[in-house]
Amino acid sequence: MEKIASFTINHLLLEPGIYVSRKDKIGNETVTTFDIRMTRPNFEPVMNTAEIHTIEHLGATYLRNHKEFGDKTIYFGPMGCRTGFYLLLAGDLESKDIVDW
Numbered sequence: 001m002e003k004i005a006s007f008t009i010n011h012l013l014l015e016p017g018i019y020v021s022r023k024d025k026i027g028n029e030t031v032t033t034f035d036i037r038m039t040r041p042n043f044e045p046v047m048n049t050a051e052i053h054t055i056e057h058l059g060a061t062y063l064r065n066h067k068e069f070g071d072k073t074i075y076f077g078p079m080g081c082r083t084g085f086y087l088l089l090a091g092d093l094e095s096k097d098i099v100d101w
Contacts, residue, residue, distance in 0.1 A: 011041040018095045021086070030092040031074060037084040046082035059085065066101070 006021045014037060021035040038047060047055075056077055063073040074088040087098070 006035065014041055016040060016084075018099055020093070020095060023092065029090060032089050032091060032093040034087040034089070034093075034095070034098065035079075035084060036087055039083045041081060041083050044083075047078075048082075052078045052082060055085065059087075062101075063087070069098075069101075 016037045016039060019035040019037065021033040024031045024033070039045070060073075060076045063076050064070050066073070069089060072090040074090060076085060076087050078085055089098075
């Protein structure tokens with residue numbers, strides 16, 4: 001069985017930041033998945049449910065109303081490990097394209 005690319009990253013070295021997790025082709029379109037890491041996995045405490053829920057609502061509302069990326073926002077939500085969020089956008093993008101928001 002093939003390993004999932006994002007699971008091959010050494011989470012002991014992963015720092016908070018914005019990373020491109022993967023790029024998928026759907027027909028002729030590219031979907032970019034961003035890993036928005038808020039805490040260091042396996043070191044810092046994970047975010048609590050209330051924090052995650054608040055950021056999820058604020059982030060999704062902001063992104064879906066964004067002038068440039070509102071129509072390109074596919075998903076924004078928490079990671080199961082509670083150390084950050086995933087953002088899926090239509091387009092072949094890099095971290096530098098979204099870091100200013």
